[in-house]
Amino acid sequence: MPDPKAVNSMFARIAGRYDVANHLLSGGLDFQWRRRLVRRVRDARPNRVLDLATGSGDVVFALADGLPPSVTLMGMDFCQPMLDEAVRKQARNPAWSRIEFRQGDGLALPLPDSCFDVVTVSFGLRNMADRPRALREMRRVLRPGGSLFVLEFSQPEFWFRPFYYTYLRFVLPAVAAVVTGDRSAYEYLGGSIEQFPERDAMTAEIRRAGFGEVESLSLTFGVVALHQARL
Numbered sequence: 001m002p003d004p005k006a007v008n009s010m011f012a013r014i015a016g017r018y019d020v021a022n023h024l025l026s027g028g029l030d031f032q033w034r035r036r037l038v039r040r041v042r043d044a045r046p047n048r049v050l051d052l053a054t055g056s057g058d059v060v061f062a063l064a065d066g067l068p069p070s071v072t073l074m075g076m077d078f079c080q081p082m083l084d085e086a087v088r089k090q091a092r093n094p095a096w097s098r099i100e101f102r103q104g105d106g107l108a109l110p111l112p113d114s115c116f117d118v119v120t121v122s123f124g125l126r127n128m129a130d131r132p133r134a135l136r137e138m139r140r141v142l143r144p145g146g147s148l149f150v151l152e153f154s155q156p157e158f159w160f161r162p163f164y165y166t167y168l169r170f171v172l173p174a175v176a177a178v179v180t181g182d183r184s185a186y187e188y189l190g191g192s193i194e195q196f197p198e199r200d201a202m203t204a205e206i207r208r209a210g211f212g213e214v215e216s217l218s219l220t221f222g223v224v225a226l227h228q229a230r231l
């Protein structure tokens with residue numbers, strides 16, 4: 001499991017270049033993955049949404065664009081420089097002013113029980129030091145009948161794995177070194193992606209955290225999985 005201090009300082013180092021690297025290294029697919037998430041969240045008809053591990057805010061901004069204006073949104077992350085990026089971007093669009101950004105650790109959320117209809121976590125769970133505990137915290141802040149959405153890398157279909165793992169091991173750190181100046185951060189990220197559970201194993205992990213019905217969707221040949229879990 002990742003060391004939280006190292007993860008926090010790594011994201012602090014790359015915060016200013018995170019978005020550019022993200023769009024470039026995913027070949028722009030991150031926009032498509034977020035759109036799929038927003039569509040699913042909209043179908044859940046929430047009133048209050050928490051985007052955990054919000055980072056520089058792209059997911060919570062997409063949610064603000066795709067959900068009715070009456071929906072309250074909060075973005076939470078434990079890395080202040082990533083949140084600073086989110087707040088800087090928020091100033092560009094008045095429609096995003098309804099988002100509240102707060103610093104907080106996914107392993108001990110500074111939030112009361114049962115206060116959100118939906119919790120989303122995108123490409124963040126993989127970086128948390130204790131996944132079962134993080135999932136239990138997400139369950140705690142959800143109201144009964146609420147939904148958790150986990151958008152995360154997964155293990156792709158077998159035929160695609162040789163290309164994908166070659167990309168993760170060699171291409172991703174090399175390109176990231178040029179874009180962010182921090183090759184080691186992306187060597188860690190590539191490694192963490194390869195070690196992350198497959199889709200069915202993730203479903204089982206979410207169930208063990210106390211969720212009932214769990215549904216999963218494979219995106220881009222299984223490179224990414226979207227899990228929806230109901231309480």
Ligand SMILES: C[S@@+](CC[C@H](N)C(=O)[O-])C[C@H]1O[C@@H](n2cnc3c(N)ncnc32)[C@H](O)[C@@H]1O
Nearest residue numbers: 011053054055077078079082105106122124127
């Ligand atoms: C890869 S970024 C994802 C950011 C954003 N969700 C996105 O999709 O672009 C992972 C984020 O998880 C955050 N994170 C990692 N561990 C965390 C924890 N224990 N509590 C809160 N945030 C955490 C990091 O600070 C980082 O901003």
